[in-house]
Amino acid sequence: MEGASPSANQMKKRWEEQISESNISLRxxxxxxxxxxxxxxxxxxxSRFCTWNTYTSKEAALNYIKDTVLPHPWYRAICFKNQVVGGISVNKPKSGDDSCRRELAYGLAAKxxxxxxxxxAVKLVVSSIFKECPYLIRLEAMVDVDNIGSxxxxxxxxxxxEGVLRKYIIVKGRIVDVVMYSFLSTELKLVD
Known part of the structure; x- marks a missing residue:
């Protein structure tokens, strides 16, 4: 049928074709x-499932970038076709018995x-963080049980x-259950 509008599957396939490894970068x-x-x-x-509140002013966002993001040891912008569409971070190294693990967090524009x-973006972090941090054994992420997409x-x-940590963290005044995920350095060969 000439002139017929594309189906939802055709539109999704076109969009997925535009998303390729070469279109996604971190900086x-x-x-x-x-x-x-x-x-x-x-x-x-x-911000619904994030520990931070929605930014309502550019001044507050600018202060966050200056005071938290720029000095952070591993915070990156997620870029799609060189346009910033989100952020991803690996927390600062822990000390003592916790020095072998770090936590991953990310946010992406809803569209x-x-x-x-x-x-x-997560795969890019995994492929680089264990090389950059040779002492790192475990990268973990905690996700609200209701955040199915993440x-x-x-x-x-x-x-x-790994399982659900019940009543684990307070997020915006609400005690939530989180799902614990992990990626170990020994599993790196599985994603390369």
């Missing part, structure tokens, strides 16, 4: 990325959800679901 977030940062960090959908961008991202990126 340090910069002050000049403020507007791009606000595009996703000011969205209640994005890019379900496209494989977050999954690819759970799928981690599973597609090769993380293992």
């Amino acid at each position: 340090p977030l910069q002050l000049s990325d403020l507007d791009a940062f606000m595009a996703w960090a000011s969205d209640d959908q994005v 890019y959800w379900g496209r494989g961008i977050a999954t690819q 759970q799928r991202v981690l599973e597609k990126a090769g993380f293992h679901k």
Whole structure:
């Protein structure tokens, strides 16, 4: 049928074709990325499961970038076709008995959800963080039990679901259960 509109599956396939490893990159977030940062960090959908509150002012976001992001040892902008669409971080190294593990966190603009961008960004982190931090044995991520999308991202990126930590953390005044995921350095060959 000529002139017929494309089906939902055809549209999804076209979008997925545009999402390729070469279109996704990570780089340090910069002050000049403020507007791009606000595009996703000011969205209640994005911050819903995050420990941080939605940014309602550019001044607060700029202060966060200056005071937290720029000095952070491993915070990166998630870029799609060189445009900042989210952020991903690995927390600061722990000390003592916890020095072998670090935690992954990420946020992505809602309009890019379900496209494989977050999954690819997580895979990029996994492929580099164990090389950059040779003492690192375990990368972990904790996800709200209601955040099914983020759970799928981690599973597609090769993380293992370990179980539910009941009443584990307070997020915006609400005590939530989280699903613990992990990726071990010995599993790296499985994603390379």
